Amino acid sequence: MAFQRKGLQARTLSSEEEEKLQRDRAVVSDFKQQKLEKDAQKNWDLFYKRNSTNFFKDRHWTTREFEELRSCREYEGQKLTLLEAGCGVGNCLFPLLEEDLNIFAYACDFSPRAVDYVKQNPSYNRERCKVFQCDLTKDDLLDHIPPESVDVVMLIFVLSAVHPEKMHLVLLNVYKVLKPGRSVLFRDYGLHDHAMLRFKAGSKLGENFYVRQDGTRSYFFTDEFLAKLFVDSGYEEVAKEYVFRETVNRKEGLCVPRVFLQSKFRKPPKNTDLTDH
Ligand SMILES: C[S@@+](CC[C@H](N)C(=O)[O-])C[C@H]1O[C@@H](n2cnc3c(N)ncnc32)[C@H](O)[C@@H]1O
Numbered sequence: 149m150a151f152q153r154k155g156l157q158a159r160t161l162s163s164e165e166e167e168k169l170q171r172d173r174a175v176v177s178d179f180k181q182q183k184l185e186k187d188a189q190k191n192w193d194l195f196y197k198r199n200s201t202n203f204f205k206d207r208h209w210t211t212r213e214f215e216e217l218r219s220c221r222e223y224e225g226q227k228l229t230l231l232e233a234g235c236g237v238g239n240c241l242f243p244l245l246e247e248d249l250n251i252f253a254y255a256c257d258f259s260p261r262a263v264d265y266v267k268q269n270p271s272y273n274r275e276r277c278k279v280f281q282c283d284l285t286k287d288d289l290l291d292h293i294p295p296e297s298v299d300v301v302m303l304i305f306v307l308s309a310v311h312p313e314k315m316h317l318v319l320l321n322v323y324k325v326l327k328p329g330r331s332v333l334f335r336d337y338g339l340h341d342h343a344m345l346r347f348k349a350g351s352k353l354g355e356n357f358y359v360r361q362d363g364t365r366s367y368f369f370t371d372e373f374l375a376k377l378f379v380d381s382g383y384e385e386v387a388k389e390y391v392f393r394e395t396v397n398r399k400e401g402l403c404v405p406r407v408f409l410q411s412k413f414r415k416p417p418k419n420t421d422l423t424d425h
Pocket of ligand 1: 207240262
């Protein structure tokens, strides 16, 4: 059973949780950090080799949480063009395509295996979807998508996998393909999520940044950090909230506090009032 609430303040830690984070402050050596950065793509590709399409559940909540994805276009039949950046095997993408026939979706990921899984999905249809492999921190999205042609960009649990010093490169990259006045929809791990407190000593890479056993990395966001990142890249903040989910497993007597940060940022509209008065 899961309980959910939303709020503007990050989760407060218990004294034991606080102590645990204080105790495990040592960070991984520079040498190992550089190797993790170099191997980032390989490690995600191996993740999909091990888990194929079975790791993440289909995400059916996106239309509930983000009105931009609902069929609220100005006239019947109007297409919505979206980009899911870091789409994995399509757990977000396919529910959306199945729900709304007037969506055209670009989707990309830097794991070639994940991209292949998307292409092999029986719901993949080249008339409604274009998936491609790319590293969002260095490959230009304009090689695959016309400038300012996308109505909605989705960043769902992807920015957390990128090194914090490179996150702005992802935001600048998607900025180029997003139409002025349109938004980036963001959901990702929030500060003090259960996963952050479960890391063993020796997994810390930096502030709120950790490495999993398989070499994939995860950042845990505060709303301030995220807003600065977007605003410095030219966006305006539209909405933000922490989502707190308490998953109660009665059989095992476990209560797991999950924390996500859900936000929206807009590319400013073009100034149409440029004529001299
Ligand atoms: C946690 S998964 C989320 C997948 C999907 N968005 C979802 O919600 O199921 C993170 C994804 O980000 C991708 N990724 C990480 N860094 C990336 C980068 N620099 N460029 C493109 N994709 C990246 C990984 O390959 C992985 O598929």
